[in-house]
Amino acid sequence: MKAAPFAYHRPASVAEAVDTLATGDAKVLAGGQSLVPVLAMRLGRPGTLVDITALSELGRLERRGDELCLGAAVRQRRVERDPLTAAVPLIGRAMPFVGHRELRSRGTVCGSLAHADPAAELPAVAACLGAVVEVTGPHGDREVPAASFVTGAMTTAVSPDELVTGVRFPTAGPGEGFGFAEIARRHGDFALAGVAVRVRASSSGALRDATLAAFGVSDRPVVRDVTDLLADATTEAELRPATAALAAEVVDTAGDAHGSTAYRARLLGVLAARELARAHREALA
Known part of the structure; x- marks a missing residue:
């Protein structure tokens, strides 16, 4: 066709x-x-x-202070390979799971955000990190927090007469740890369930906060403050009961030929426990 x-x-x-x-x-x-x-x-x-590919102002990839700024025309493959991306480790961990290399050579980061597929990795990463999406329309410029940018499956807070012009990711600081994982039938397929995690600890080793974003399990990335989970348990085995309960709460997608609701909840609980424990270890290292 x-x-x-x-x-x-x-x-x-x-x-x-x-x-x-x-x-x-x-x-x-x-x-x-x-x-x-x-x-x-x-x-x-x-x-x-x-x-919009001819608009040079949308091709920017630069660090400004404590933010990594990407224009709407920046390719995923460029982000994957650019040394500046090391300042946002979670992007580097997620990017190899975004489709295939050939697709990343053409696909853009902001395009993935604007498409808002429930199983997409980058909207979850942006939501987990508290990124900010830049939007321009007939009435001027505005900013939308990534956590509220996606409003449903394939639906965003951008109106039809507005253009996503860029996104700003906060760079990582001392005492931060990250985790990312997903399960798909084959590499490059849509995720059946996935998690992006950020954990922050103080210089003394005390836990400051922990954030988890789940994807592939609802009509949008589901972001949760999971600081209390890590306050009571730190190893993967200790975290399993709490992350299983969390998964049962957030997974609301209907089952399909690839996996039931219960199966996705099981996947999410296991991935969340593993990546939270990993991010916590990294934050304390």
Whole structure:
């Protein structure tokens, strides 16, 4: 099947892109690794594609103070390989699980956020770290916390006449540890369940806070403060009962041919215990 007919527009500025989006019935094209299959299967039939790849201001990848700033046109593969990304270890751990290398060579980080697939890794990483998504629309610029950016399956807080222009990730500091893991039928497939974890400890070794973001188990990344879990237990075996209870609470996706709700809860509980213990050890190292 081929895509339905559409107009193609390649704006010379962000303002021009926003003006085109404001006309209605338009979709943004950056990497196209999610959009093009949707078009090919005619699951979406936009009248206009707005190609933002020529906008140099959206190609920025830089560190500003304690943040790593990515423009909306930055490819996933570039982020995976750039030395600056080492300042945000959780991105480096998650990126090899994002599709396949060939897809990451075209796909963008912000495109993955905007597509908002419930099983996607990067929205969960952004939510776990407290990243900030930058959005531009007819009424100016605004910022959306990543934890509230995704509002449902394939749905975000961005309106049709707005453009995601970038995302800012906080860089890691002393006493921080991270964990990331997912289970899929094959490498590169959609995750049946996955977790992203950040643990922070003080210079004295006292636990400050711990955050877990689960994905593939609901219609959006599910973020939980799990500081209390680590306050009572630190090893994987000790954490298992608590993470099993947490998984039973947050997994609300219906079962399918790949796994039942109970199976996904089991996966999530095991992954959460393992990665929390690992992140805690790293924070104390």
